[in-house]
Amino acid sequence: MNFSEDQVLALAPDDASRKAGSALASPGKWVSKGINELALWGECQGSGSKPYQTQIDLQSIAFKCSCPSRKFPCKHGIGLLLLNSRQPALFTDSTAPDWVSDWIGKRQEKAIQKEAAPAKPVDEAAQAKRQQAREESIEQGINELLTWMKDLVRNGLLSLPEKGPAFMEEISRRMIDAKAPGLANQLRLLSRINLYQEGWQSLFLEQLARIYLIARGFQNRETVNPLLKEDLSSAVGITISQEELKQxxxxxxxxxxxxxxxxxxxxxxxxxxxxxxxxxxxxxxxxxxxxxxxxxxxxxxxxxxxxxxxxxxxxxxxxxxxxxxxxxIREKPPIKGFSGWKEQLQYRAARFANLPFQLETPALVHQVRPVQYQGAWWLQDQENHLMPLPTNYPSLWKLLALSGGSPLDLAIVQKDDRVEPLSAFYQQELISL
Missing domain, CATH: 2.40.50 (OB fold (Dihydrolipoamide Acetyltransferase, E2P))
Structure with a gap:
């Protein structure tokens, strides 16, 4: 696969790795370099007597390097991939050295063994007992949470700013003790609401209602359809085995x-x-x-x-x-998406009808442009419908630079009533925002 420079830099774990990796994207830094359909590799001369051996699995986009860095990918991996994206003609060697073919072979062998490994026998009685004990613990935690929420509403919300962060942290920790980390995460979202901004009460009540819906839904999980029951279990923090899911x-x-x-x-x-x-x-x-x-x-x-x-x-x-x-893969077919906000909101509404406490909805939306209206930034579609950007959206200036006042095709995530652009199609490339 041919990576663009932006795609390579997006793989870096931090800004320091991007800067250091960019400095290594020079032919003079590499003693050897090669590529085939399975791997990309190179030897980078460092401060020691032996060059660092850097290799990239192109099938699963995994990195390995003999340098002592604990970052993944390290600067050598970023530099090698960046050099290949800029000057692919330099990589003429297609015969992988032993240290590359051995690594790729072990990765393939491990994947095959993992698929072929027989499933471990499950003690269903013990598993059911553990699950029952956890659900009872969650039920107790939910009872306390509902009492806390009722007291909160009875006493009114206006005194909340005076209570400080400890007020929220205590009930969140109680959900962790009750083995309901999903509810703890929902409460953390509640605690992050700025209680000194205009209209915070509406945001607070909306999130509080979402938590109440999950808690009461879990209490009544036996009366709903099996898939919604799975959603409720996931929302409180009961996870499904990924190995089981892969089967x-x-x-x-x-x-x-x-x-x-x-x-x-x-x-x-x-x-x-x-x-x-x-x-x-x-x-x-x-x-x-x-x-x-x-x-x-x-x-x-x-x-x-x-x-x-x-x-x-x-x-x-x-x-x-x-x-x-x-x-x-190298080629991509035409991209489909929603023609505007009306179509996108119909899609979101249909999902909410099935799962009313889902937080985020992704979408591809065609031909929208950033506009300023009443002191805030919005995205306007071809029918002049508007959707608000998040307050202090960090990539606003990059979005404005790409748009230049013209409409763009965007990938967005909607949360509540606001949409956050993730990336934009520009000159047939998808640019991260």
Whole structure:
């Protein structure tokens, strides 16, 4: 696959790696370099007597380097991939050295063994007992949460700014103790609302209502359809085994990476990758959780197209998925999307009818442009309908520069009543925002 320079730099873990990797994207830095359909490799002369051996698995976009860096990918991986994207004609050697072919062979062998490994026997009685104990713990936590919420509403919201962050942190920690981390995360979203901004009460009540809906729904989970029951379990924090999920048949398609979002909290980075199926028209969210010092299972950047099989987590409005198998491809077919905000909102409403507490909805929307109206920035479609951008949207100036006053095709994520652009199509390339 041919990577653009922006796609390569988007793979870097931080700005320092981007800068250092860019400095290494020079032919003089590399003692050897080569590429074939499986791997890209090179030897970079560092300060030591032996050059660093850098290699990239092109089938699953994985990196390895003999340097001591704990970043993934390291600056050598970024530099090598960047050099290949700029000057592919320099990579004339297609015969992989032993240190590359051995690594690729071990990765392939490990993947085959993982698929062929017999499933471990499950003690169903013990599993059911553990599940019952956890659900009872969650039920107790939910009872306390509902009492807390009722007291909050009875006493009124106006005194909330005086209570300070500890007021929210205490009930959030209680949900962790009750083995309901999903509810704890929802409460953290509640605590992040700025209680000194205009109209905070509406935002607070909307999130409070979402938490109440999840809590009461979980209490009544036996009365809803099986897929909504899975949604409620996931919302409170009961996860499904990914290995078990991979045994299920998925959807094979050409998946376009339409955006990435990184969020770091408590030394854990959440990598959120948004995908769009070019044939199926389906959207997907792939999550990776990275502990500091560890690398990504796979590295994807905005604009890449994968021939991949995705398996969705069970849901009444499927969105989160895992990648069962993948390989990058070169060509991409025409991109479909919504003609404007009316069509996009109809799609969002249909999803909410199935899953009313879903927070985010991705979409591709054609021909919208940023405009200023009543002191705020909006996205205007061809029928002059407006959707607001988030307050203090960080990539506003990049969006304005790409648009230049003209409409663009955008990949967006809508949360509540606002839309956040993830990427923009510009001169037949998908540019990350």
């Amino acid at each position: 299920q048949a998925g959807i094979t398609d050409q998946w376009l990476v339409i955006g990435k979002q990184l969020q770091e909290e408590d030394q854990i980075t959440t990598d959120r990758t948004w995908l769009y199926g070019l044939q199926s028209g389906k959207y997907a969210l792939v999550l990776q959780f990275i502990v500091r010092g560890q690398g990504l299972q796979f590295s994807l950047s905005t604009g890449m197209v994968l021939q991949a099989e995705l398996v969705y987590f069970p849901s009444s409005a499927p969105l989160r998925a895992l990648i069962k198998s993948q390989q990058p």
